[in-house]
Amino acid sequence: MLQSATISLTVIFELEYKSKISAVEGVSSVTWLDDSIDITEPLETADSKAVENYYKDNLALMSITIDEDHILDAVSEIRNIVGSDNKMEGSAVSTAAATESTVSEIAKIAAIVVAFVLFVLVLTTTSWAEPLIIMLGLGVAILINMGSNLIFGEISFVSNAAGSILQLAVSLDYSVFLLHRFEDSRKSISDPKDAMVDALCKSTSSILSSGLTTVIGFAALCLIRFKIGADLGLVLAKGVAISLITVFVFMPNFILIVYKLIDKSHHRKLLPSFNKFGKFVSRIMIPMTAVFVIIIAPTYLASNANSFYYGSSHHHQRKRSYTL
Structure with a gap:
């Protein structure tokens, strides 16, 4: 009984989060557990896979869609709502962080x-x-x-x-x-x-x-x-x-x-x-003219041997390779 009561209170608390986030200007949709199952019923009786997609170990995962024209303001306001104890990820968060850091730098x-x-x-x-x-x-x-x-x-x-x-x-x-x-x-x-x-x-x-x-x-x-x-x-x-x-x-x-x-x-x-x-x-x-003429060929070949990476994925790949 104690566990069920705790879960119910937590679900209500997450619904309050969802309501506040949905009211943020620029947020077009917020998807959570209540969109997949009836949360008025005990979670223990619901489909475990559906529950784990949005709620696991007393942690809630919400999927938020933000309009492109309001990314900076919306992400900032959502961050204020959820606080520093909660984590935000996704393309909108990356774009907002890149924009803020770029402008500052x-x-x-x-x-x-x-x-x-x-x-x-x-x-x-x-x-x-x-x-x-x-x-x-x-x-x-x-x-x-x-x-x-x-x-x-x-x-x-x-x-x-x-x-x-x-x-x-x-x-x-x-x-x-x-x-x-x-x-x-x-x-x-x-x-x-x-x-x-x-x-x-x-x-x-x-x-x-x-x-x-x-x-x-x-x-x-x-x-x-x-x-x-x-x-x-x-x-x-x-x-x-x-x-x-x-x-x-x-x-x-x-x-x-x-x-x-x-x-x-x-x-x-x-x-x-x-x-x-x-x-x-x-x-x-x-x-010196002769030296430059001589090094043209090897430097051209070296330029064709370069490896290129795009976006921020390179950093994460390197980081993962060090942790394995």
Whole structure:
């Protein structure tokens, strides 16, 4: 009698869980023991296989179906309902966990990348203001790209999270080219506006060739059958195109406004001269070319011998192999 009473109380408690979970927005269905048998009858008299599928050792297993558009919020709310003592598994849980961890990690990576880029720019420029000017121009392009993603209707969270970092990485040199060309032009042209016109004329071909090559490369991702390839390719191709427009439209005017600040914040070169390194490279040009030609064949064969894995199953397979 004591065991039957305990089971009855537990079943009632699980039905309360089911009711709360069913009320969560985005949950389309919750399947449990009461959908297979009549739980008003003693469980000892019910089909043991049917009971064990949903209830065993005083533990209940519920199958929950969640709408794709509400996965993050629904999983979070269900986790709050069941508490940390209970376990959640399934594709929706994996998607929610991957999304949350990716967004969190991308934010940390972005902070590290921005700090590292600023450090490199400080080392390679001759003005304390130049790194900030370059990063501000890139920030404008990145914000415009993120906002203009609305034209696609929807994009993957991976594209949204990683797109800004990749855009920063591939578009960094455009503003650097223009700014350095402007400084060179000012040495022979006294008027800043004329110097900027000269800088644009001399740098447009190199910037466009570099930028359009990158745009075409990202656009090629659209040919991948895996949908996220096209998604990421469109976002990044558009981002690089916007960066090019920003360099040719926004940056020249912005530089002309703040060029006096650049002049006031000049400092000596922080990096040594690389003339000796350049001479050394020119001396070993032919031997190194021969070395690279020789290693092409074995490295090509090695690339074909690589093994590939997809998704998160590889980690679990490795883990299982260690426990056997």
